Amino acid sequence: MMRQYELVDRVRRYNPDTDEALLDRAYVYAMRAHGTQLRASGDPYFSHPLEVAAILTDLELDDATIVAALLHDTIEDTGATKVEIERLFGRQIADLVEGLTKIKKLDLVSKQAKQAENLRKLLLAIADDVRVLLVKLADRLHNMRTLKYVPQEKRDRVAQETLDIYAPLAARMGMQDMREELEDLSFRQLSPEAYGSITARMAELRARNGPLVEEIERELQQELTLRGIKAVVKGREKRPYSIWGKMERKAIGFEQLSDLYGFRVILESVEDCYRALGVVHTKWPIVPGRFKDYISTPKPNDYRSLHTTVIGPKRQRVELQIRTQDMDDIAEFGIAAHALYKDESGAQPIILSNESRAYAWLRKTIENLSQGLSPEEFLEHTKLELFHDQVFCFTPKGRLIALPRRATPIDFAYAVHTDVGNTAVGCKINGSIAPLVSELKNGDEVEIITSKAQTPPGAWESIAVTGKARAAVRRATRAAVRAQYAGLGRKIAERAFARAGKVFSEEAIARGMPRLARTSLDDVFSAVGRGEIKTDDLIRAVDPDWSAPRADERGGHRAPNGDGWFELKKGQNLKFKIPDGAEETHGAAIPIRGPRGDLPVRFAPNGGAVPGDRIVGILTPGEGITVYPIQSRDLQKFEETPERWLDVRWDVDELSDGRFPAQLLVTAVNEPGSLAQVATAIAERNGNIEGIEMRSRSPDFTEMRIDLGVFDLRHLNGIMADLRSRAVVSSVERLNG
Template sequence: MMRQYELVERVRRYNPNTDEALLDRAYVYAMRAHGNQVRASGDPYFSHPLEVAAILTDLKLDDATIVAALLHDTIEDTDATKAEIERLFGHQIATLVEGLTKIKKLDLVSKQAKQAENLRKLLLAIADDVRVLLVKLADRLHNMRTLKWVPPEKRDRVAQETLDIYAPLAARMGMQDMREELEDLSFRQLSPEAYESITTRVSELRQHNGPLVQEIERDLREALVQRGIEAEVKGREKLPYSIWGKMERKAIGFEQLSDLYGFRVIVASMEDCYRALGVVHTKWAIVPGRFKDYISTPKPNDYRSLHTTVVGPRRQRVELQIRTRDMDEIAEYGIAAHALYKEPSGAPGVMLSSETRAYAWLRKTIENLSQGLSPEEFLEHTKLELFHDQVFCFTPKGRLIALPRKATPIDFAYAVHTDVGNTAVGCKINGSVAPLVSELKNGDEVEIITSKAQTPPGAWETIAVTGKARAAVRRATRAAVRAQYSGLGRTMAERAFAKAGKSFSEEIIGRAVPRLARSVAEDVFAAVGRGEIKTEDLIRAAYPEWVPPRPEDRMNGAAATAEGWFELKRGHNLKFKIPEGEPQERLDAIPIRGINGELPVRFAPDGGAVPGDRIVGILTPGEGITIYPIQSQSLQSFEDAPERWLDVRWDVDELSDGRFPARILVTARNEPGSLAQVASAVGDRGGNIEGLQMRSRSADFTEMVIDIEVFDLRHLNGIIADLKARDVVSSVERVND
């Protein structure tokens, strides 16, 4: 176990002005607080916070972070309190320790809602002070290094949690070395056979190739020196988890991998980076499509480097990363490389979060993920934000947008602004019109075409890749659906109040809201539209003295619901009364404009309805109105629920281009070309075939059940007439049910 003076010396190597007395007090306090506690390995428990502090000294962190590491388990596992730590070590350190205590029990195999709430606490604590994340990552790294001492039933859970949350967080903060070690330790636990197989194969390959890594290092160094470029060249084999990931991603075997070796070329200046790249590309053949310039377009976690792959000696593919020493430090330590700066006095202090893009990304992610999501949605979208490689695209004005691989213009639009995403109707990729579902590639210039009349379809949620886009689509869909139900409920309420002879106004409804257990009038209208509140209950809430008509009164004579379109006789027997001539205009009926209108409307599933049909609306709780033609036999199934019947009317402009569903049954001769003639008759009249079923009734005739879209009843009758005029057609009839 590290001694007190050894810890101080580790800090003094990079920070000569360290507060030795503070470190000594923290060391002694933590050791006494943990007392006789022991770890599963049998070691004193204090050895764990001490090793966490040692890991952080390798990252060259400030005194407060080192002290927080020493104390990070004291509030959780000992009798220590925040007040006592604040008195002894100051408010800053006490806040760090408390932040770590809050997120101590992050358990990703518990119930999903609990997982999400714990993860939310983790991210919020990190957002307050990034050093919470640095201590937490070091804590997890040491726990993974000693995982073999954990009870077997817990090892997989801890390893999976590390792979799901902590390794991606380290990557997002640019701490690649820590990420790789966390991934490799997790992989070793979760897939021991695969880990052993890969390490064995790599070892065999190493013996076969001999000193290949050293040979490439030497050749590279000599080539650069000849051009006057001083460089440090470091080579290594890829780690087992990285190899496994590539095999899984590309669905290939180990023998098919061609770039198991990676090299870092570290030079003095940015100019030397590009000079070194020229040396490499003239010495060895480049692999097309494998060059990436992260210097001109850094990653969101501040990573900068030139990446290229060449065919090296022995025809072996070699990956190269070329960077300056400052870039290398950021690549290795990530956000921790920004954790210190020098004050005029020379004392170390914490760098402002605005100076690191990685931390800015974290804050933005938390902001995006905290906009009213359920716990389950929060967890889903957080993982989406953590798990992805990236592509870099540009707006027409040159703004860089970083997106996950497989992202679409939908994700791009929401990354620009939520309003741009909500109003997107199309896009151009590199100047050419493209579908919104296209997969974006590095360097694409994307222009989003918008329309104020657009609302995002719910299906976009399954197409979008980013958590921000999915959450925004979900919110917009919910808002649109709520607005539809609210509009329907308002219309139903206005007509119900009119039939009851009562005044209707926002003020009257507002006074009734508390009696209906709702917050605002819009909630009441939405509940009425969804069928959760009956219009009778709404009237009674507004006018307590009102007495609804008795059921037997409603059943005498023509029912008020359909005003002469059908009758409900005593005993709830439903009978249709089709009046002669055109029906009178029913101004108090609910206007129907189609499925894309302002109300939640759908049409009868077996036959639909078209303008010109006499129609009835059936209210289905949670689904809106289903429109049936009056002759539909399906209406009989609702005869025992008269409260669900709504008086509806068409409100469609004759010049409207909206189409409506209908179904026809065509009997045609069974001969070549008959289907073509039927389709031609429908198409010539401007009809659109949505679905087709064919069944043989006999050897000579075939029945075709055709779902078509038409403008209105006149349009439908014209198509039927044209079909009957075809020689191959024996009969045509409209189908309802």
């Protein structure tokens, strides 16, 4: 176990002005607080916070962070309190320790909803001070290094949590070395056979090739020195998890991997980086498509480097990362590499995390908490943001937008602004009109075309790549559906009040909302539209003394429908009668404009309904109105629930191009070309075949059940007439329930 003076020496190496007395006090306090506590390995518990502090000294962090690491388990696991730590070590350190205590209470490997909520808390805890995250990552790294001492049933859960949450967070903070070690430790636990196979194959390759890495290092170094470029070349094999990930991603075997070695070329200036790149590309053939310039366009986590792959010495494919020493520090330590600066006295390093692009990403993620995302949506959004590589695109004004790989203009639009995404109707990529589903590439200039009349289709959710775009589409879809249900509920409520002889009044309904357990009129009407609140209950909330007439007083349920009536009485089959001179009731009926109208409307599952049919609406809880033609036998299913029957009427413009569902049963001669003739007859009448089922009724005839999209009843009748005129068609029948 590290001694007190050894810890101080480690800090003094990079910070000669360290507060040695502060570190000594923290060391002694934590050691006494943990006392005789033991870890699962049998070691003194204090060895754990001490190792966490040691990891952070490798990141060259400030005194407060090192002290917080020493104390990070004291509030949770000992009798220490925040008040006492604040008295002994100051407010800043006490706040850090308290933040780490809150994170320790999270169970990120529980059920998804709870995991999502805890991820919220994790990010909120680190939002104010990124040092909380740095200590937590070091804490997790040491726990993963000693995972073998944890009970078997817990190891997989901890490893999966590390792979899902902490390794990607380390990557987003630019801490690549820590990320790679966390990934490898998790991989070894979760997939021991794959890990063992890859390490064995790498050992065989190493034995066969000999000191290949050293030879390539030497040749690269000599070539750069000959050109007068001062450089340090470092080579290494790729890590097992990185190799396995590439094999999985590209669906290839180990033998097909050609870039198992990576080399870093560290130079003194940015100018030297580009000179070295020229030397490498002049000396060895480049592998096409493998050059990336992250110096001119850094990654969101501040990573900067030139990447290229060449067929280098020994005819080996060599992956090169060319950068300066400062860039290398950031690549290795990420946000910790530039998180410090001196105060005016020059004595104490202080966190300056708001200058980091990585920390800016973290704050942007926290902002999403204010957008009302559900825990599951927030988890999805954050994981998407953590795991995706980046492409860089530009607005017409030159603004740089970083997006995940495989992003579309839909993602781009929402990255610019939510309102831009919600009103997007088209786009131009590099000046040319392109589909909104196009995959964007690095350097694309994207212009989004908008319309205030547009609302995002629900299908965009499956097309979008970013969590922000998906969440925004879901919100817009929910708002549109809610508005539909609220509109339907208002119409139903108005009619219910009229039937009860009551005056419909929003003010009166608002006063009755507490009885309905709703907080707004929209909530009330939406619940009525969904069938969650019955109209009788709504009227009673306004007038508690009102009572609904009994079933035997209603004399059956009568509902106007176009120019006729249908009648439904308990205990009877469905009977329709259309009395002469029935008064027109179009003004009272709910207008139906189709599935894309302003109300939640579906059509009868067995046969549909088309304009021109006499129709009735059935209120289906949670789904809105289901429209049936009045001749549908399926209506008999609803005889016992007359309160669900709604008066509806068509409200469709004659010039509308909207299609409505109908179903035909066509019996055709069983001979070659019969289906083609049937399809031709429908197409010539501008009908749209949306589905077809065929079965042989006999050796001579085939039955075709055809789902059609038609404009109205006249259109449907015309198609049926054309089908009957075909020699191959024996009969045509419209199906209705």
